[in-house]
Amino acid sequence: EVQLVESGGGLVQPGRSLKLSCVASGFTFSNYGMNWIRQAPGKGLEWVAYISSGSSYIYYAETVKGRFTISRDNAKNTLYLQMTSLRSEDTALYYCASPRYNYWGQGVMVTVSS
C-alpha cells in the first residue's frame, strides 16, 4: 500500500524558517518525481513545487520562488520542503503528492503568525 506521510509543520513567526518532510512507502520512490501542493484555510489548491526523480528538474510557483527549496533523499525515501522568510500568506495545509496526483499524503499544517 502506498503511503505518504508529511511532518514538520507547526506555528512559526513571520520571517522564520521551517522544513517539511514527506516519507514515502509502498512504491519505488526513486523512480518518481514528486510535488508539494498547499491549501490555505477555506481556499483552493495551490501547486508549490516539483522535483524530478533524480533532482535534475526542479520547478517552483512564483509565490515561493527564492524562499522555498524542494529536495529529496532517495536513500531515505523522503521528500523535503525548506521554507524560509515565511509570510502570513504561507499559512496552509501542505500536501506531498505523486506526479500524476494519484497519491497524496494527509497534509501537514503550517501557521505563520506572530
Place this chain on the structure above:
Amino acid sequence: DVVLTQTPPTLSATIGQSVSISCRSSQSLLHSNGNTYLNWLLQRPGQPPQLLIYLVSRLESGVPNRFSGSGSGTDFTLKISGVEAEDLGVYYCVQSTHAPYTFGAGTKLELK
C-alpha cells in the same frame, strides 16, 4: 504562467442528474512529447484530493465510469453521468504540461 479557468464555480445537482464542468487553459496544454497533462481531481470535505481522470480522458483505477473527461488544446470537460451522493465536493483541474504547474479555482458540486 498557465491560467486554468473553471466554470461554473458552483454546481447544484439532484441525484441522478448528469453535469459537466469546464476547464479552459490560457495556452495549449499539448506537450512537445504528444501528451496533454490535464487531470481532474475531487476533494471531499476534510480529505486530500482524489485523482479521477488523467491525461484528459483516462479513468483512474477504481474510479466509477460515470466520470469521463474530454477535450484538447485549451478546452477540457469533466462529465458526471448520473450524480451520486458520494460525488459531492470540490472538483479541480490541474495542468502539468507547463511549469509552473497550476490548478483551476475549483467547482463545488452541491445537492439541489
